[in-house]
Structures are given as C-alpha cells and as structure tokens.
Amino acid sequence: MEKHSKVKSRRKFINPIFHVQTKDEDDNHITKDIIKSVRKTGQLNLSCRHLSSVPEKMFTMYELTDENAVNIDFSRTSKEDDEVWWNIKPLTHLDLSSNVLTNIPVQIGMFQDLTILSLQDNNLTSLPPELGNLTKLTKLFINRNKINNLPKEFFKLTELKNFSISNNCLECVSKSIADLVMLEKLDMSNNLIPKLPSGIGFLVRLTEINVSNNKLTELPPDIVNLRSLLKLDISHNSIRHLPDMGELRKLQLLYAQHNDIEEIPGFQGCEQVEEVYFGNNFIKEIPLEFCENMVHLKILELRDNQIETVPNEITNLAHLTKLDLSNNNITELPYAMGLMPHLQSFKIEGNKLKQIRPDIIQTGTNRILRHLREKISEEDMQTINMISLEVSYDNKIFPDRYQMRNGNILNLALKNLTHVPEECFSEAKEAKVTVVDLCKNRFIEVPSGLIIIADYLTELNLSVNQLKELPEFIKDLTKLKFCDFSKNLLMSLPESFASMVSLRELILSNNKQDKNNPIVPFFLFILCLELKGNPFRQPRYAILDQGTESVLSYLRDKIPL
Structure with a gap:
C-alpha cells in the first residue's frame, strides 16, 4: 500500500496562443541604459522578460563598439556621470529566471566573475559543460526546469555554497558531488532521485538538505557525518529505515513525514533538535530513549501512524509546545501529560481513547489537559515523582x-x-x-x-x-x-x-x-x-x-x- 501521495513538479510550457519572441526581440531587451547599468553595478536582471533565447548582445556588453556601448572617456577628465574604463565592473550577478529559455549558450562560460546565477523557472533540459568555467559561483539556482542530469564539468564549481535544482527531472546524483566541499545549502527536492551517493557525507559544511519528494528508499550511512547540519528534509519518499541520528549534534529540524518508516531512530546526542515530523508513516511505538534524549524538542508530529501506547516518559519532553498524535491506535494517555507546562497544541482525534469523551477532545487542548490533570491521583503523583514547582x-x-x-x-x-x-x-x-x-x-x-x-x-x-x-x-x-x-x-x-x-x-x-x-x-x-x-x-x-x-x-x- 502506498503511504504517501506523489507530488508532481510544476512545469512551465509555452502557451501557443501567445507570441514567441524572435532573437532580435530578445536582443532588444539589452538597451544602452541596461549596458550602462551592468558596467556600473556588475548586475544584470533579465527575469520575466518572456525570453525564448539568451540575448546575444549580453555577450558583447563589454565590447567597445559604437553599436552596443556608451561613449567612454579614456582620459581622467571625464564628466562625473560618464563611464571611465577603470570603474567598469565585471558581471557578478546574472538573473535569467522566469522566462521560456530552452538552452543556455556555451558563451556563458565567458563570465568567469559570476558569483550568483539564477536560471529557475524556464524550460531548460540540460546545462552546457562551459558552466564549469564559472569557478567563482557561490549561488546557483536552476529549480523548476526539465533537467535530468548534470554535466561532469558542473562539479568543478568548488566555491558553490547554495545550490538548488528542485522541481526538475533529475534521475541520479553523481558521487562527484563530494567535490563541492563549500556547499552549505542543497535543495534537490521534487525530482526522480532513487538514491543518494555515499560521498555526500564529505560535505561537512552543509547546514540544510532538502531531498523531499523523490524516490528514495534509504539514506547513505555517512549522512550522519554532516556535523554542521541544522535542517534535514526527507519527506515524501519511500524510506523504510533511518540510521541513528546521534552524530548530527547540531540538527534542529527533521522532516520525515510521508515515508514508510517503521520505527523512530536513535537520537542520543541530538540535544539541539527542536522540531521532528514523522507523520504518515508506519511507526508503532514511541521509544523511551527518544523521550529521554530530546530535551529541547518543541514540536513532535506523529499523526497517521500505528502507535498504540504513549509512555509515561513523554512528560520528559518538558519544552514541547505542539504534539500531534491524531489518527493512531491509542486507547489511553498518561494522566501526567496534563502537567506538561508548555503544551499549547495537542491533537489526539482519530484514536480510540477510552478515558476522554469525544466532546472533550473537540473542545481543544486546554480542556484535554485539564481533564487529564483532574484524573491524577496521589498514587499517580508518587509514580511520576512530580517535584513541586512552587518557588x-x-x-x-x-x-x-x-x-x-x-x-x-x-x-x-x-x-x-x-x-x-x-x-x-x-x-x-x-x-x-x-x-x-x-x-x-x-x-x-x-x-x-x-x-x-x-x-x-x-x-x-x-x-x-x-x-x-x-x-x-x-x-x-x-x-x-x-x-x-x-x-x-x-x-x-x-x-x-x-x-x-x-x-x-x-x-x-x-x-x-x-x-x-x-x-x-x-x-x-x-x-x-x-x-x-x-x-x-x-x-x-x-x-x-x-x-x-x-x-x-x-x-x-x-x-x-
């Protein structure tokens, strides 16, 4: 039985009733004023211009001809508003996003000072090998295209810190990704990736990984080597087993909902985790070790699983503000949960609880917790070893x-x-x-x-x-x-x-x-x-x-x- 829904990538298609621009019309977007601005700032924004091709004039912006350049005074007595050759800035930021581009010309490799390149929201099916010449790139965004693989030259971009290729048709990830040692943020969500390479563990500077909505069935064991990782999103896959997360000591956010996970992994050592999402899986129990180790946990989502019992030790999650246990097989709750000091949102509907009436559940969190508190007996108090909070x-x-x-x-x-x-x-x-x-x-x-x-x-x-x-x-x-x-x-x-x-x-x-x-x-x-x-x-x-x-x-x- 398939547990999760398949999220289709958003694609952009050219509507035939609209006019497709010619190359000359595309070139007309590179005006003298734009050229002057590029030379002054080093930035070119051609997003949302309905471009069907990259303007050829873009590659001649820095040539000194009468046709495509403003008058440049080579003397040092030029007027304040005129360009001077020693102040011209190379192109560092290029935005070609939200057009209808189907390819990127090989001339892109000439802009070797580029640090930020945005190509998202186009109809690209591939990237030119010359992209590898842009060795100063720190940010590259090619999300929402139709790319199914990356050229081997891409992995020469060793200064890359932020890379997004989400919502494409990527079917595999090369082991060469381990060469991108400066990566801090990696988004490969909404693709067709069945497996992550083991070399991903070498990307020790990564703070965020998003591989949600793919076809993953497992994670590479060395993913726990990512000691700087703060956020991991593996939701909407077909993962059945997770490795122990204890080595991810800086991890704060884990999104693992909509998978086929059968048990919660070990988190011993993950003292910084604040939010965990395990909804829509096949989890049957909440481990005692989990309750004892997650001392800073604020949000725990376990909805739509197969949990039957809630351990008394869940009260150890003293900082919990949101807890979702809806749609499980739970029949009883520990009365001590009524004493959890910060719990603001507690969802428990869709279970077969015997001790709480449906009308109380419908009333909301405060009423549920009050009902549980009222049921605590003196014996219960001794059992949970509740220390008076009176100061x-x-x-x-x-x-x-x-x-x-x-x-x-x-x-x-x-x-x-x-x-x-x-x-x-x-x-x-x-x-x-x-x-x-x-x-x-x-x-x-x-x-x-x-x-x-x-x-x-x-x-x-x-x-x-x-x-x-x-x-x-x-x-x-x-x-x-x-x-x-x-x-x-x-x-x-x-x-x-x-x-x-x-x-x-x-x-x-x-x-x-x-x-x-x-x-x-x-x-x-x-x-x-x-x-x-x-x-x-x-x-x-x-x-x-x-x-x-x-x-x-x-x-x-x-x-x-």
Whole structure:
C-alpha cells in the first residue's frame, strides 16, 4: 500500500496562443541604459522578460563598439556621470529566471566573475559543460526546469555554497558531488532521485538538505557525518529505515513525514533538535530513549501512524509546545501529560481513547489537559515523582511566565498552595491570561486577585480544594464561560451567580450541597451542568445521573409561573 501521495513538479510550457519572441526581440531587451547599468553595478536582471533565447548582445556588453556601448572617456577628465574604463565592473550577478529559455549558450562560460546565477523557472533540459568555467559561483539556482542530469564539468564549481535544482527531472546524483566541499545549502527536492551517493557525507559544511519528494528508499550511512547540519528534509519518499541520528549534534529540524518508516531512530546526542515530523508513516511505538534524549524538542508530529501506547516518559519532553498524535491506535494517555507546562497544541482525534469523551477532545487542548490533570491521583503523583514547582522568595510565587505569555494560561495546579500573591495576578494581567488553573491545592477561599484579570478570564478551575463558600465578587468575573468547583466543601452558591449569564459550563460535583439555590433561572443559560456527588434530596439521583438535559428539564419545571 502506498503511504504517501506523489507530488508532481510544476512545469512551465509555452502557451501557443501567445507570441514567441524572435532573437532580435530578445536582443532588444539589452538597451544602452541596461549596458550602462551592468558596467556600473556588475548586475544584470533579465527575469520575466518572456525570453525564448539568451540575448546575444549580453555577450558583447563589454565590447567597445559604437553599436552596443556608451561613449567612454579614456582620459581622467571625464564628466562625473560618464563611464571611465577603470570603474567598469565585471558581471557578478546574472538573473535569467522566469522566462521560456530552452538552452543556455556555451558563451556563458565567458563570465568567469559570476558569483550568483539564477536560471529557475524556464524550460531548460540540460546545462552546457562551459558552466564549469564559472569557478567563482557561490549561488546557483536552476529549480523548476526539465533537467535530468548534470554535466561532469558542473562539479568543478568548488566555491558553490547554495545550490538548488528542485522541481526538475533529475534521475541520479553523481558521487562527484563530494567535490563541492563549500556547499552549505542543497535543495534537490521534487525530482526522480532513487538514491543518494555515499560521498555526500564529505560535505561537512552543509547546514540544510532538502531531498523531499523523490524516490528514495534509504539514506547513505555517512549522512550522519554532516556535523554542521541544522535542517534535514526527507519527506515524501519511500524510506523504510533511518540510521541513528546521534552524530548530527547540531540538527534542529527533521522532516520525515510521508515515508514508510517503521520505527523512530536513535537520537542520543541530538540535544539541539527542536522540531521532528514523522507523520504518515508506519511507526508503532514511541521509544523511551527518544523521550529521554530530546530535551529541547518543541514540536513532535506523529499523526497517521500505528502507535498504540504513549509512555509515561513523554512528560520528559518538558519544552514541547505542539504534539500531534491524531489518527493512531491509542486507547489511553498518561494522566501526567496534563502537567506538561508548555503544551499549547495537542491533537489526539482519530484514536480510540477510552478515558476522554469525544466532546472533550473537540473542545481543544486546554480542556484535554485539564481533564487529564483532574484524573491524577496521589498514587499517580508518587509514580511520576512530580517535584513541586512552587518557588518561594519574599512570599512571592513565580508561575511559568513563558506559558502565560504564549499560552495565556496561569497554571498553578498541584502546588500545595493556600494563597496566591496579587503580584502573580498582575503579571497574568500583562500577559492577558484567559485560563487560570488552581486545582489540587489547599485553598479555603477563592483568591481575591482574580478580580485583577476579570477583563480576560474565561476559564477557572478550582477543583479539589477546600472551599466552603464562593465570594460575592465572583459575579464581577463577567466573562467566565467555564467554572470547575468540583471536589470542594461547598454547601451553596451565592445569589450573585444569577448575574453570570456568560457562563456555559459549571461543574459542582462532589461537594456538600443538599439543596438547590433559589437561583433556578440562572441554570437555564448553562450548556453543561454537573451536580453528581452532592447529598441532594431533590432532584433525585436518577435525574442527576442522566446528565445536564435531565437536570435542566427538572429545574424548568420548578420555575414559578
């Protein structure tokens, strides 16, 4: 079964309804003003001129004839605006991109001072051997053409630092590529390459390689010798096995999605990796070693694989901000994942999870993580050996400022707290925090500092504390949409709750309420209401057990006419 889609290279064809320029018309683009500019700057830009051939005048620009040159004063008394022979600059930058060129003349070899040559977006099928004369070239762009091989003379360009031949018809890569020892960036994506030569490991200055969308089935073993490599893109191939990446100590980005990879390779020693993409493969597990070694990992994409379990050790990826495990075979998640401090995007849809309801998954990352945190027991806490993140100094508590700024979340869950200083809420206001999680602490009253962020606060979690009552100021948190006061000691709600018409989800389960408050109409705004675990006389437990709709129906019937 083919796992990945084939991406076709973008090709440019001459539309027959348009006029194809003659050689004379092509030559007319080399005007005297352009010649003067070239002589002054050493740069010639002929991109997007509809050229069907390289203008012949381009090769005579530096000849001193009446036809193609401006008047040049050989004395040193020329006017300021006139050219003087000692100031003429050789051609160093040539841009022939985005035309309809089918070949490059052999005369190109005369411009031996060229350092940058752009030939992309044409209809070239080959390159002249004379290209090898341009030994000062540092940048060469021939992407989006129809080239199927490179002349052997090309590998004389030993000063080349940036080479792009993407979106062509290249079918093989010569071992001579090892001669391009100055290469720093190499883009051979969207070709027909079945194999990379082993000599690629000699290109020790390479920082970026892109060989995506080819026909690769493996990587050469010496690719791990590229000690300067920062970015490796091997996506959209047919690779089944990857060598251990441990020697790529500077690697930061790995794109390996849409292959046939069956297991995650070793990364021991790759402490700089920040982003890894393994989506659309055949990976069955997340190795423990991977979780232990990737200490700086921020993005991990494992969607559309065959993963069945997620190890508890995934919480070692403390800097993870995005995690995609969607469309796998996962049935359970470690509850400790709810404690991952920087996780802002967590995708888990398309699995067969037993412990999280689909409606919670659809609500998004914050709700999923909150649900996992709420399930953590004392035994779980001992198992994961969670160290309290509370830091005290002059009676101040310092939350995770990164999370506040980037996720708009104030997370002080599981800190054994009895109070939160107002300075903490002042910082939360500056970060425009919308979510506050204070669950599983020892609060006996709601922190008054919440008023400071009333203009932003939409979600509040104070579950698993020791609250006996809610303050009247709760009504001033007018933008609250979600409140969780479950597993406290609440016996009633303040009447001011009736003014909180923005509230849509209220969890009051497992408290000490034995009767409903005289604010029944308030509950009519609620979309989710959980009251189970309270010693109500009315409504009966059978009604509570049927959920929100059943409870609201009962309450509506109690509204006096």
